[in-house]
Amino acid sequence: MTTLELLPAVDVRNGQAVRLVHGESGTETSYGSPLEAALAWQRAGAEWLHLVDLDAAFGTGDNRALVAEVTGAMDIKVELSGGIRDDASLAAALATGCTRVNLGTAALETPEWVAKVIAEHGDKIAVGLDVRGTTLRGRGWTRDGGDLYETLERLNREGCARYVVTDIAKDGTLQGPNLDLLRDVCAATDRPVVASGGVSSLDDLRAIAGLVPLGVEGAIVGKALYAKAFTLEEALAVVSG
Ligand SMILES: O=C(O)c1ccccc1NCC(=O)[C@H](O)[C@H](O)COP(=O)(O)O
DSSP states (O other), rough: OOEEEEEEEEETTTTTEEESSTTTTTEEOOSSOOOHHHHHHTTTTOOOEEEEEHHHHTTOOOOHHHHHHHHHHOSEEEEEEEOOOHHHHHHHHHHHSSEEEEEEEHHHOHHHHHHHHHHHHHHGEEEEEETTEEEETTTTOOOEEEHHHHHHHHHHHOOOOOOOETTTTTTTSSOOOOOOOHHHHTTTTTSOOOESOOOHHHHHHHHHHTGGGTTEEEEOOOHHHHSSSSSSHHHHHHHHH
16 A cells, blocks of 8 residues: 555634534534644644634634644644635745645635646645535635536646545545545546545545555545544554555
8 A cells, every 4th residue: 555644634713623514614623722733643643734724714714823833833744724815815824834735715716816826836735625516615615616627627727736625525524535536536637636524434544545546645634533533643554554
């Protein structure tokens, strides 16, 4: 088995680490300090952190200072997501020293700007393809934003370096990843794909790792770690075979 990168998630709402169900505002379970959570994943051996500013994604404020503090405290690579939609928010995100940012809504609403920043920043930019069925969702996953495969074709042409693919129906549910969706996206692009949403068990990680030859590069894990379905150490042992 080829190595699958693991990205433990810290999603931040109102200054707290939380997990949502289907990404819906109001379904938060709180897990305390985002910095403590991130440091715990780093201590456990993570090489990546997936850090999401949910307030910025929903348009209910932001946790920019906290996200910068957490990113600055990490010795590991950080992928930043949530509300990065214009020059100012992109500059603030990149100024944290993160390894890359994840654009969502902007890829649906301001495609010219996204093409420009892809050209400027290369693989520091990933695009989050967050879907219900094959319909993309933006604005914190609250609004429809077009067809997955049409958008993917456009982003491929524009040189997008990487995609983070989330089946919203699975996100935060511990119901397992949507492997068919991951296979279909891999078939539609030659860029690496990071799987997100629904991981519930070590077997789910083994199943995602089985898609590495197709182009899956990594897996984001949130709820399963907070719910202690397995430890990060166990997960890292599974994917590093
Ligand atoms: O990433 C976003 O911008 C975002 C926006 C609105 C709601 C949720 C959002 N992200 C959620 C995540 O990235 C989760 O951390 C990730 O999918 C983990 O899911 P799970 O393992 O199912 O808890």
